[in-house]
Amino acid sequence: MRAGLSRVGGLSALLVVAAAVQVTPATAAPPAPAGRHDVVTWGASADRVGDAVADRSHRLIVRTSVAGDNLRIRLSNALGDRPLTFDSAYAGLRKSGAELVPGTNKRLTFGGTHSVTVPAGATAYSDPLPGRLPAAADLVVSVHTRTAGGPATGHGMAMQTSYAATGDHTGEDGAANWTERTGSWFYLDAVTVRTSAAVGAVVALGDSITDGWQSSGDLNRRWPDYLARRLGATDGPVKGVANEGISGNKVLADGAGQSALNRLDRDVLSHPGVRTVFLFEGVNDIKAHTGVTGADLIAGYREIITRAHRAGKCVVGATVAPFKGWSEWDTAAESVRQEVNQFIRGSGEFDAVTDFDRILRSPYDHERIMPVFDGGDRLHPNDKGMQAMADAVDLDSLRCDRTSTADVP
Structure with a gap:
């Protein structure tokens, strides 16, 4: 990366904050202070990408567009036929491959907890993560599903290499356990930041x-x-x-x-x-x-x-x-x-x-x-x-x- 890494100082100081989140097909962001609002900085259309696999981690690489703070991710089960629980999710900045810039990989919460269950056909936003996310950065979102089955939701033709692993390795900065490569994004369909209205x-x-x-x-x-x-x-x-x-x-x-x-x-x-x-x-x-x-x-x-x-x-x-x-x-x-x-x-x-x-x-x-x-x-x-x-x-x-x-x- 590169270009985005020269501006990672804000994200390295991110702390997790609890905030209420609804789980609906189109979850709304919590109210923003006057003069500020949430804006999508990355998105990918939801489609079926094979079958969901239990005890599976995905490390997804996406490129941001607009800079801002209070990062939120949106997880999708839009094409699923049963509820899907994510028991661990992290966001950080990429160093290279599946390796993150040390200190940037921060845990995400959903309604103040580490896990979220997304009903079939629905999406869920994480709580806001304070700190600044730069534009044109390689953002790394890592998620784990302990139990899963049925159709998996994601984006098949990502034109971007992401990574997968058996077991929960979402909190790791290193790439040692992320040995599987994939050309698809799983479950993640949007990232938003808060910026000027x-x-x-x-x-x-x-x-x-x-x-x-x-x-x-x-x-x-x-x-x-x-x-x-x-x-x-x-x-x-x-x-x-x-x-x-x-x-x-x-x-x-x-x-x-x-x-x-x-x-x-x-x-x-x-x-x-x-x-x-x-x-x-x-x-x-x-x-x-x-x-x-x-x-x-x-x-x-x-x-x-x-x-x-x-x-x-x-x-x-x-x-x-x-x-x-x-x-x-x-x-x-x-x-x-x-x-x-x-x-x-x-x-x-x-x-x-x-x-x-x-x-x-x-x-x-x-x-x-x-x-x-x-x-x-x-x-x-x-x-x-x-x-x-x-x-x-x-x-x-x-x-x-x-x-x-x-x-x-």
């Missing part, structure tokens, strides 16, 4: 391109990572970035994870401090050849816009990128893509638009991704493409301010 976050709702497939693993080169670096280098009010992409995900239909429509509340609107939803999804609906029309997909976009606006969030729409050369491409799918992109660009129903299609497409064939941006499969951008996407986002479009209309008839 003027600071907010953007949530990227998408599929495998947002999830980072074909970007370089363990280097945080997904396009939302590049966007977080841009935001961190400015004086603007949007600092937090949560990546809520799922590989293979669709707007309309469940399959590779719950559809964007069905996971919108949990994966996006439930996070604190969110100002803007960045919607970049639809290619999987189009290329699946299930009869989805442009009108169908546009109706799905409109529902997301309406629900986000009711929650007081702005919505930036991104055009669907070219994918000619991918095995499922044909002229009928291309026609739907063009119809959908025309709506995104010209309808005026989004608060702003980012034209990823124009950024990524070849100047010689607008139906193909530009070779210099192609990750190799004619669909997913490489690191250069990911950076070009992030650079195309107008940062002012993320600094949106809406009022919730949830109670308006």
Whole structure:
């Protein structure tokens, strides 16, 4: 790491504080002092990641975006079919691999106790952990489940190496017992910090391109990572970035994870401090050849816009990128893509638009991704493409301010 480690002094002084916590599908944070609020600094969409294993520890590596204090983690049993008890949880900063910076690994509590039982379909926040968490830091969250079974909730394609072990090793700074590597995140789906009420976050709702497939693993080169670096280098009010992409995900239909429509509340609107939803999804609906029309997909976009606006969030729409050369491409799918992109660009129903299609497409064939941006499969951008996407986002479009209309008839 690196860059984050030069700013670890605040976290090394963290102390655990008891605070009440509810266990519900969308737990709310406790009230913040005037002028401050909680903001999501990292997020990952919940999906099924195999079966839960008893007496198992997971050491999860995640990259923060916005800095703040009073760190809280959110544990998810959203896809579980029975209650799941976490009897130990810690958070600290990474030195390298599975090893932590000495003195930073601090125990988390839940309602003042060391354990929490999360019902099936629910999430639970930890109590706030005082001390400052820097931006662009490798945060290490370690959890242990003594008894577990049924479907495990997590995020399958993390593009980040995390670690696992048999037995409870969550409180250890060293890496000796963390011999198993995994490319998935288990149970953790969000990290929040407390910061100025003027600071907010953007949530990227998408599929495998947002999830980072074909970007370089363990280097945080997904396009939302590049966007977080841009935001961190400015004086603007949007600092937090949560990546809520799922590989293979669709707007309309469940399959590779719950559809964007069905996971919108949990994966996006439930996070604190969110100002803007960045919607970049639809290619999987189009290329699946299930009869989805442009009108169908546009109706799905409109529902997301309406629900986000009711929650007081702005919505930036991104055009669907070219994918000619991918095995499922044909002229009928291309026609739907063009119809959908025309709506995104010209309808005026989004608060702003980012034209990823124009950024990524070849100047010689607008139906193909530009070779210099192609990750190799004619669909997913490489690191250069990911950076070009992030650079195309107008940062002012993320600094949106809406009022919730949830109670308006």
